[in-house]
Amino acid sequence: MSRLFLFNKPFQVLSQFTDSEGRATLADFISTSGIYPAGRLDYDSEGLLLLTDDGKLQHRIASPDMKLPKTYVIQVEGTVTEEALQQLRQGVELKDGPTRPAKARKIAPPNIAERNPPVRKRESIPTSWVELIISEGRNRQVRRMSAAVGFPTLRLIRTRIGHWSLEGIESGEVNVLEVNLPVVNSPKKNTKKPPRKTVSQARKPRSLASTGEKSTKRPNIFKKPRNR
Structure with missing residues (x-):
């Protein structure tokens, strides 16, 4: 199980735990150590910021590939x-x-x-x-x-x-959830390989005349689907 922290970040608070200029940071609201933001929210913006103690979960949430x-x-x-x-x-x-x-x-x-x-x-x-x-x-x-x-x-x-909401969390407050990976779906890759032919199948020519089929162009089964 991984821990996910849902924090309602107030206005003019940095999305980090330290600051050399003395500005308000996450440390002013969250005392838990060993957690890191999954993404960021600007200093002058408010609302939902996700943090976690799990590096894989952090990557899944913050990665642009996930398109959350x-x-x-x-x-x-x-x-x-x-x-x-x-x-x-x-x-x-x-x-x-x-x-x-x-x-x-x-x-x-x-x-x-x-x-x-x-x-x-x-x-x-x-x-x-x-x-x-x-x-x-x-x-x-x-x-x-x-x-x-x-x-x-x-x-x-x-x-x-994604499906995590700010509902019920007041400004400056944090809600902690326990989640299991995967919590978001990774983009699927075409990893299915065509079945291998046996020696007898590879050497045996196919007779179209015996089956009554017409010759067609063989599809390229190795062509991967085009990404969006």
């Missing part, structure tokens, strides 16, 4: 439009290349505590809330995506990674 969906709720500046949401769904062109298509929808303001310090508000400019689900982990990707469609992010909260 990550769910965010973001407060953006302005009244978000359907056109902007559709752009997010199709993929957005960033400086490091286009993003994968995301799931995006406008939501009502979530029932969450006020941030400390609170989000800057301007009376003349409204704000909107968006739920965004992505399967990538680029640096500050969600913020860059929302800015690219014209709606800068003011507050960002990660609520889910």
Whole structure:
């Protein structure tokens, strides 16, 4: 059994246990030793951060190959439009290349505590809330995506990674689970080999005339399926 720690990271806390500049770290909230973050969450972002004492589990969760969906709720500046949401769904062109298509929808303001310090508000400019689900982990990707469609992010909260949720975990609190590997499916490889022919089968020619079959091109059974 491996231990998995579900931590609700507050605003302006580093996703590490030490810092030479005296900023708040995980050590201010978690006293357990020998655990490591599986992925990261930016200093100015909030929400679900997974940690574990199992290196294999850490790799499974953090690896880009697993494409674990990550769910965010973001407060953006302005009244978000359907056109902007559709752009997010199709993929957005960033400086490091286009993003994968995301799931995006406008939501009502979530029932969450006020941030400390609170989000800057301007009376003349409204704000909107968006739920965004992505399967990538680029640096500050969600913020860059929302800015690219014209709606800068003011507050960002990660609520889910795969099937692990932030539900029931208050800001600054941690929930510990025991899990068995594998907890996520690895990409399947085509390892099945064609059956080997016996000596008698290899030497015996096939008579199409006796079977009434028509000659066809032999399929390439060694060709691997194309990866997505």
